[in-house]
Amino acid sequence: MTGRLRPLPHPDPFVEATRGYITRVGDALQQQGVSLSKVWLDPSHPRDATFVLGLEALVWNESEGFVLGEYVSGEPGVRTVLRDPVRLGGGVLPDPRAVPALLSDPAGGRPLPLRSFAAGHDGFEDRLAGYARD
Template sequence: MSDSTLPARHEDPALDLLRPYITASARALQAAGIELERSWLDPSGPRDATIVCRLEGETRALVWDEETGWRIGGFVSGRPGERTRLADARYLGQEVLPLPQAVADAVVTGSAHPRRKFRSHSDDTESFDAEVRQVCN
């Protein structure tokens, strides 16, 4: 996987904190045979990230945010600094920080779950940031 498919370092440390988790998730997707096009970290309130890929011949995107976790859908629009818009989004998991391999497995199997808000982005950010660090260590 080329470095251009991985999220670049972000100048905001609160967003850059997410980079190892998003990078590990992107690598798990690629290891599962999913072709990645690009990825980036997005705006705050809530923090989120996007991975654009090719799946079943279509351009799709996975979006992760710190309130609802991962979702996938048709890529409508998005870029660094702008919220990503998806068509026909479906949520992948039953937790906000699934292990990267679980993200890839959910994409490959077509797993879908109802939208669930696990937390507010303003809830105890220190504890959540510690969880983010744990996932990739």
């Protein structure tokens, strides 16, 4: 898929492990006509990523899943700040193709329980790694 905005590789292998998933989410958003001006992988503890959508930003992290709000500040390596954030449903690792639909009805999302990013052997890392192989 040429011409799509994608996150750059991250020097920390632990953060880099999220790039396959974040790339797929970005591709799905763009395929549905969502305009991205920036996308990057953020710091860890928890690992997260930001998709800047004009005046708003969609932030994913491994503890909460996706959160949408007004973009206040952030950049690669610096935690993103949102105004009036709304946690979307779908869990912490929804199918990338489902994320555009979460954006269309943020108030209707039913957030699932949070996941501790220190959870250890809960299968999350295996699911995340599956996106790097596909």
